[in-house]
Amino acid sequence: MALSGLDIYKLLPKTNCRQCGLATCLAFAMQLAKKTIPIEKCPFISPEAKSTLEAQALPLIKLITLGTDKTKFEIGNETVMFRHEEKFRNPTGVGFIIEDSLSDDEIKSRLGKIKQLKFERVGQELFVNLVAIKQNKDAGRYLEALKILLDNTDLPIMLMSEDLIALKQAVSISHARKPLLYSAHQENFAQIGTLAKEFQLPLVVTAQDINQLSLLVKELVNLGAKDLILNTGTKPIADKLWDLTQLRRQALKKTNRALGYPAITIIDQADYYDEAIEAAAYIAKYSGIVLIKGFSAWEALAILTLRQNIYTDPQKPLQIDPKLYPIGQVSRNSPVLVTTNFSLSYYTVLGEVEASKIPAYILSVDTQGMSVLTAWAAEKFNAEAITKSLDNFGVKEAVEHKNLIIPGYVAMISGDLEEQSGFKIIVGPKEAAGIPAFLKNLN
Amino acid sequence: METQIVLEKWPGVISTVSIGATKAEGGTRSNVVKIGGQTAMPLLFREGVIPNKPKIAFEIWDIAPLDFDEELLCAYGKAIRDPFAWAEVCVNDYKAELLCLKMQGTHPDFGNKTPQDAAKFVSTLLHKVKVPLVILGSGDDFKDNLVMPVCSEAAKGERCLIGCAVQENYKTLVASVLADGHNIIAESPIDINIAKQLNILISDMGLALERIAINPTIGALGYGLEYAYSIMERARLAALSGDKTLASPFICFVGQETWKTKEAKVSPQQGIIWETLTATSLIQSGADLLVMRHPQAARNVSKHIEALFRE
Numbered sequence: 001m002a003l004s005g006l007d008i009y010k011l012l013p014k015t016n017c018r019q020c021g022l023a024t025c026l027a028f029a030m031q032l033a034k035k036t037i038p039i040e041k042c043p044f045i046s047p048e049a050k051s052t053l054e055a056q057a058l059p060l061i062k063l064i065t066l067g068t069d070k071t072k073f074e075i076g077n078e079t080v081m082f083r084h085e086e087k088f089r090n091p092t093g094v095g096f097i098i099e100d101s102l103s104d105d106e107i108k109s110r111l112g113k114i115k116q117l118k119f120e121r122v123g124q125e126l127f128v129n130l131v132a133i134k135q136n137k138d139a140g141r142y143l144e145a146l147k148i149l150l151d152n153t154d155l156p157i158m159l160m161s162e163d164l165i166a167l168k169q170a171v172s173i174s175h176a177r178k179p180l181l182y183s184a185h186q187e188n189f190a191q192i193g194t195l196a197k198e199f200q201l202p203l204v205v206t207a208q209d210i211n212q213l214s215l216l217v218k219e220l221v222n223l224g225a226k227d228l229i230l231n232t233g234t235k236p237i238a239d240k241l242w243d244l245t246q247l248r249r250q251a252l253k254k255t256n257r258a259l260g261y262p263a264i265t266i267i268d269q270a271d272y273y274d275e276a277i278e279a280a281a282y283i284a285k286y287s288g289i290v291l292i293k294g295f296s297a298w299e300a301l302a303i304l305t306l307r308q309n310i311y312t313d314p315q316k317p318l319q320i321d322p323k324l325y326p327i328g329q330v331s332r333n334s335p336v337l338v339t340t341n342f343s344l345s346y347y348t349v350l351g352e353v354e355a356s357k358i359p360a361y362i363l364s365v366d367t368q369g370m371s372v373l374t375a376w377a378a379e380k381f382n383a384e385a386i387t388k389s390l391d392n393f394g395v396k397e398a399v400e401h402k403n404l405i406i407p408g409y410v411a412m413i414s415g416d417l418e419e420q421s422g423f424k425i426i427v428g429p430k431e432a433a434g435i436p437a438f439l440k441n442l443n
Numbered sequence: 444m445e446t447q448i449v450l451e452k453w454p455g456v457i458s459t460v461s462i463g464a465t466k467a468e469g470g471t472r473s474n475v476v477k478i479g480g481q482t483a484m485p486l487l488f489r490e491g492v493i494p495n496k497p498k499i500a501f502e503i504w505d506i507a508p509l510d511f512d513e514e515l516l517c518a519y520g521k522a523i524r525d526p527f528a529w530a531e532v533c534v535n536d537y538k539a540e541l542l543c544l545k546m547q548g549t550h551p552d553f554g555n556k557t558p559q560d561a562a563k564f565v566s567t568l569l570h571k572v573k574v575p576l577v578i579l580g581s582g583d584d585f586k587d588n589l590v591m592p593v594c595s596e597a598a599k600g601e602r603c604l605i606g607c608a609v610q611e612n613y614k615t616l617v618a619s620v621l622a623d624g625h626n627i628i629a630e631s632p633i634d635i636n637i638a639k640q641l642n643i644l645i646s647d648m649g650l651a652l653e654r655i656a657i658n659p660t661i662g663a664l665g666y667g668l669e670y671a672y673s674i675m676e677r678a679r680l681a682a683l684s685g686d687k688t689l690a691s692p693f694i695c696f697v698g699q700e701t702w703k704t705k706e707a708k709v710s711p712q713q714g715i716i717w718e719t720l721t722a723t724s725l726i727q728s729g730a731d732l733l734v735m736r737h738p739q740a741a742r743n744v745s746k747h748i749e750a751l752f753r754e
Binding site: 082083084121122210211214236237238241242245246249250253254256258259272273274276277280281284285296298299301302303305306308309310312314344348351371373431433 | 445446447448449486487488489632664665666667668669672673676677680703705706709710712713715716717719720723724727728739743744746747750751752753
């Protein structure tokens with residue numbers, strides 16, 4: 001829990017000396033709470049109070065960077081339990097487990113398929129984040145498999161091994177890629193913690209219960225391992241969801257620094273539907289990383305789309321630039337369809353116009369990212385707003401006809417719009433899926 | 444030092460809506476499906492009572508579907524051309540605990556069946572299948588106001604869940620539901636204030652809050668899922684904090700939203716996972732009743748629910 005201005009005030013000298021530039025210590029405390037003034041402005045603050053306040057300025061869940069260069073990604077620094085309270089910040093990293101018991105060709109083939117897992121949805125690129133190599137065989141085979149991995153993927157990597165000697169050798173050939181180490185537990189934490197510290201690598205910490213987990217974290221922090229990721233082991237989904245919820249609450253509600261790190265979940269399901277369901281459940285509930293085995297495009301797209309939904313800022317719906325978009329080889333006779341600048345509305349209409357193979361213009365009206373009906377209700381997608389867009393975005397210059405197709409859901413604005421814009425209004429289908437048939441029957 | 448677990452206890456409780464009436468209760472249903480009744484946020488079993496699992500209703504129509512994706516048509520085979528056979532496949536082959544009947548054929552653009560024909564269909568269906576029913580209008584307000592009262596009457600005493608009442612058109616439906624002993628679906632457009640307002644309007648007409656399920660209007664995965672997801676979380680938090688006017692279970696129309704999407708039509712697996720994840724994600728934000736279309740998606744979700752509730 002963040003300290004309030006009054007909580008901070010109690011830690012200050014309360015002398016109102018004005019050295020900080022403010023009239024009273026209370027005023028200074030209020031500014032500190034808002035993080036608008038540095039603590040150093042107070043020359044008389046006690047070292048204890050200073051360290052308390054500095055600690056409070058740190059994120060409650062540590063921000064951790066995985067990988068290097070262009071493919072690196074960040075997890076952690078989350079601030080809320082529910083997305084409506086503000087937003088979820090750093091999207092869950094989605095990774096794949098590859099076992100060293102697979103043949104070289106199979107490993108290469110999977111890495112090739114994983115590389116293809118890139119999608120574009122509503123103007124955003126969706127991609128996967130991590131590849132983990134898991135040891136099932138001897139150290140020699142593990143290193144061979146790791147070498148294939150290093151040569152065949154740019155993604156951040158994770159080293160999963162119970163064999164400390166193999167792990168050390170693996171680190172020695174891969175440390176430049178900043179691999180995530182898996183994992184520290186009760187029996188090995190001293191050695192693996194030292195390894196993580198030596199090479200400045202992120203490290204997964206595993207314990208079945210969170211009390212045990214927090215003790216291990218404290219040990220590792222004392223050893224100098226800094227970037228930790230929490231794992232509560234294999235258990236039923238409902239228990240896992242409970243753990244993830246509890247870890248987030250410990251960090252946010254109790255400022256429990258020992259549990260103030262992102263979490264990882266490793267899914268072990270034979271069926272791809274079950275695997276995707278479980279991954280989606282953990283993405284919605286706070287997991288910083290989820291690891292799966294399935295690499296089919298349909299499964300990855302569904303999981304990544306869910307991640308995109310959950311991590312969309314509720315205050316800032318995805319939007320596009322409002323303007324006139326030509327789709328295909330447009331002419332001065334091409335039809336004009338109007339929609340909002342909410343990404344989902346626009347891209348849905350775009351997809352259907354493209355599918356129709358009929359060149360057309362889409363006029364995107366600035367509705368501040370609201371969808372058709374919401375914008376209509378908020379008077380941002382009414383006769384006036386659409387008329388303004390027709391004028392501002394050069395529709396009259398682009399086409400020589402004066403016909404405008406509006407979404408079926410706002411048929412009620414036809415009259416007003418016709419009057420204000422001077423365009424003939426044609427009511428289109430309610431659902432975008434009806435657009436291809438509609439355009440084909442237009443003439 | 445032991446880590447102190449953070450437990451959240453809530454004063455509120457979600458109302459339990461019972462769908463279906465058995466012989467003992469004056470109906471002819473083989474079973475009663477209960478939804479709601481929980482005193483904790485979704486799936487946090489250690490913080491309260493979660494007496495009822497989320498339930499799945501299979502969506503069927505009163506006519507052969509006109510715009511269903513090929514994959515859905517294949518899943519049901521020939522039966523889908525005959526609404527009664529379709530209903531029987533859902534119950535007998537796919538073990539549906541309840542059915543959601545949409546009176547699509549009464550819509551002016553989909554056959555424009557008369558209210559009398561609609562009522563006859565409902566009576567016949569009640570004879571043919573014995574599971575509880577959700578009954579929906581076709582979405583044409585004017586026609587629904589003619590059709591739904593007679594459908595409600597045809598199912599009198601069967602304690603169906605009937606919908607959807609909306610802010611601009613709820614009185615006719617509420618009156619029928621009151622007269623015939625059913626429950627009602629209150630639909631609001633992803634808006635917590637309208638959901639609350641509509642529940643108040645309906646209860647002001649004398650229908651107990653315990654007989655309302657909220658339809659929060661969901662979007663499919665990738666199509667605004669997150670809006671309903673967060674509205675449901677907000678409503679549930681308010682309800683558990685003590686706001687009785689929001690303490691209704693949620694019904695989510697997962698199938699109809701999913702199968703509108705482009706992604707669902709790409710491949711059988713992708714369609715199935717799309718419907719599956721839409722449903723399971725909404726369970727996490729509080730869905731109590733999921734209306735679904737694809738039998739494999741329903742099977743996936745059902746298996747997941749069993750895993751979640753295994754103790």
